[in-house]
Amino acid sequence: MADTPNHDRQDDYATFVSLLARYDQQIRRFIAMLMHSSDAVDDVMQETAIECWNKFETFTGQGDPDEPEEFVRWANVIARYKVLSWQRDRARDRLVFQEELVHLLADTVHDEWDRLESERQAVQACLQKLPPRQRQLVLSVHSPGQSVADVARQTGQKPRRLYTVLNGLRKQLLLCVQDRITVQASQ
Amino acid sequence: MTAAPHELIDAALDGRISEADFARLQDAMLHDAELRLAYLRANNLHQAIREQAAFLSAASQSASDDNGSFLPTPALPPSATAIRWPVKLALATGLAFCIASLAYFAGWNASTSNRLTGNSTETLLSGHATLRRSLNINWTDQQSPFQDGQVLPQGKLQFAAGVAEIDFFCGASVVIEGPADLDIVSDWEVTLHTGRLRASVPPAARGFKVNAAETQIVDLGTEFAVVVSDRNADVQVIDGEIRIDGGQLDGTHLLTGQRRSLTHDQPTDSALESILTTKQLQLKYQDALASHWLRWQSATQSIAARDDLIAYYPITSCIQGRTVQNVGPTGSLNDGQIVGPVQVDDGRFPALSSALDFSSPGSRVRTRIDGEFSAFSFTCWVNINRLDNLYNALFMADGYENGEPHWQIRNDGSLMFSVMVDDTQEIKVNTRFEDKPVTDAGLHRVYFTKPVWNDSMRDRWIHLAAVYDLDGRKVSQYVNGELVGEETIPQKFVPQTLRIGGAELGNWGQPFRNSPWFAVRNLNGKIDDMLLLDSALDAQAIRALYQLGKPLGYE
Structure with a gap:
């Protein structure tokens, strides 16, 4: 530690913060992909960020402009293990993925990153193509602090009916997203 | 009785999956790379929507005092201004209804019961x-x-x-x-x-x-x-x-x-x-229904944008409190107002769409549509329980004055469409209730079809259309996209113009001036998707509307 001058650590910190600020959302998305519930994503993200800082010396890329996402790849390795340890702590809760599946999912996310990213970007345009009321519905159930049960109660609908509608709308969105990236790919 | 693994993905992401189903999903995902990708794509979609919702919520919170929710505006109780129809009118129609009910029970109940105890009811049971x-x-x-x-x-x-x-x-x-x-x-x-x-x-x-x-x-x-x-x-x-x-x-x-x-x-x-399994079939059915309904939903958008639209009441998603919204360009000006015991029930896409049930006498949806028109094309979906009344209303202008349309079904199952030509003339009409002809107000002609409905068609949705082609001097009527009646408008019965004014869906606003006999005209059944156009659609266009809106499982 004595070899590391204090000001280096401060420089590192500035670099780290700017990288994290830039890529926070991508890391968060990666974490969310490995967990079926969005509730714990913030917690795991926080633990991942702390661990990234603790291990930042091992990150060798230092933000190479030709490799803008190498930080994400490096951080995602840490994120993967943070997801695993979070799941392990809750292994008694049977609604968490097994370790083997988390690894398989993480590998698939890496392999399919570009496709998933293009699909994600197409979602906004596809939401715009839905009739206004359907768009409102989809957005409202995914709004912060809202759930399908809440929306069902507020609109006086049966949750089961709402799920049916939602699943149909999501299916529609997935098809739209797929169409859009197919068109983009062929252009 | 279990769902296929890919059908469990949304349930898992919505947080409503059982432990057993979660275990099955997990097990299947371990062995199936395609399923893993399907899960990731679905999760990706959920996240993207969530991000978009959070973004819009934050934007709307900072931009206004909006509560940040994207819920449709909550149904408000009808305000004083929303009730366009004064109480005295409701009383007047109520009175007419009482008189007519009396006539109904005293006059022709017996013949109706005979008719309704036919073979078809027995067969169904x-x-x-x-x-x-x-x-x-x-x-x-x-x-x-x-x-x-x-x-x-x-x-x-x-x-x-x-x-x-x-x-x-x-x-x-x-x-x-x-x-x-x-x-x-x-x-x-x-x-x-x-x-x-x-x-x-x-x-x-x-x-x-x-x-x-x-x-x-x-x-x-x-x-x-x-x-x-x-x-x-x-x-x-x-x-x-x-x-x-x-x-x-x-x-x-x-x-x-x-x-x-x-x-x-x-x-x-x-x-x-x-x-x-039953459950799998149910899920498949719901999927098919949802995508069918979505197709219809996008079709309604293009219908609502038509140039020849007079008014359009898709019913589904258009009921706000006691208001039945018109989605055409004239908007709330031509909204309908629910009066009496109208029930909102499943439309022709069960659990997804709504329809209005007029089966309780006194049920009606009132509207007012001003303006002059060059033709009429009316279409709607109906699900009839019974043709209880002599005339059963679909869409009826109040009173029946010059140029105003009446669209209804006679109790033998014939479709009827008529337009008043000259309401100052008196004509004699033979009815089955009185020995001598009844004096009827106004010169008009009713265009009947052959009977197209009978009791065996109960609980089934059918698409009805009537086209009043003033320029072409022709009245055409359709059931499920098929022509069932076509007649020329004789010169004597050509009206000067077409208008609507005050009008009702599923009932008739005002009885004949000198005869209360036919005033009970509520349709004992449901109406879904009422479309009123200022143009004369041809057979192909009517068939296209039928094809766009038909329920799941219709040919």
Whole structure:
């Protein structure tokens, strides 16, 4: 530690913060992909960020402009293990993925990153193509602090009916997203 | 009774999955790379929507005092300004209704009951099962088609493709995949000649029998599958126990997981478990319904943007409190107002769309549409319980003044469309209630079709259209996209102009001036999707509207 001058650590910190600020959302998305519930994503993200800082010396890329996402790849390795340890702590809760599946999912996310990213970007345009009321519905159930049960109660609908509608709308969105990236790919 | 793994993904992401289903999903994902990708794509979509919602929520919170929710505006109680129809009118129509009710019970109740106790009602009640749900059914030429919810009588049921779920009155339910040929024998028994069948038998229905290949399979509890083709017949117990009577296995009991051929030494069909379960069929059906409905939803958008639109009431998603919204460009100016005991019920896409039920007398939706028009094309979907009244209203201008339309159904099932030509003239009309002709106000002509509805069509959605082509001097009427009546407008009955003014859906606002007899005109049934156009659609355009809006399972 004595070899590391204090000001280096401060420089590192500035670099780290700017990288994290830039890529926070991508890391968060990666974490969310490995967990079926969005509730714990913030917690795991926080633990991942702390661990990234603790291990930042091992990150060798230092933000190479030709490799803008190498930080994400490096951080995602840490994120993967943070997801695993979070799941392990809750292994008694049977609604968490097994370790083997988390690894398989993480590998698939890496392999399919570009496709998933293009699909994600197409979602906004596809939401715009839905009739206004359907768009409102989809957005409202995914709004912060809202759930399908809440929306069902507020609109006086049966949750089961709402799920049916939602699943149909999501299916529609997935098809739209797929169409859009197919068109983009062929252009 | 379990869903396929990919159908569990949304449930997992919505946080409403059971532990057992979660375990199944996880297990399947471990072994199936495609399923993993499907899960990731769905999760990706959920996240993207969530991000978008959070972004918009934050934006709307900072931009205004909005509560950040994207819920449709909550239904407000009708304000004083929203009630365009004064109380005295409601009282007036109420009075007319009382008088007319009296006439109804005193005058022609007897003849109506005679008419309604015909064979069709008896036939409907003499079945053994109901067709609970069907998907992509392709009935054979010999088979008269059944629609979902209909009672199935004793006898043959044949379809070339598709899946049907049948609930027997004993409580057993079977899913049958086509091509299928079966005989419904009784509440407790079915004979399978060809097809793939899965029977679920609750304790109350223990003893339910499936006959196949000269063998009787008697259920002793829960679930089994039978597959019969022209070469072989196999049976497998999925859960529980069955007994086999007759044939080469006479007296054999089979338990969970056991499979036998009824015709050969070895079972040949290896896909018995793949027959859809009730739950799987339900999910598939809901998916098909949802995408069908979504197609319709986007069609309504383009209809609402038509140049020739007078008003359009899709009903679904357009009921705000007691207001039935017009989605055409004139907007709230032509909104409808619910008056009386109108019920909002399932429309022609069950659980997804809504319709208005006018079956309680006094039910009505009032609107006002000003302006002059050059033609009328009216279309709507109706689901009629009974033609209780002599005339049963679809869309009726109040009073009946010059240029105003009346669209209704006579109690013999004939469609009627008319426009008042000269309301100052008096004409004599023969009615079945009075010996001598009744004086009727105004010169008008009613264009009737042959009867197109009878009691056997209860609970079925039908598409009706009437086209009043003033320039072409022609009135055309359609049922389910097919022309059922066409007449020339005689010169004497050509009105100067067309207008609507005050009008009602599902009832009539004001009785004939000198005769209260026909004032009870509420439609005993449901109306879904009322479209009023200022143009004369041709047969092709009407057929296109039918095709766009038809319920799942319609040809």
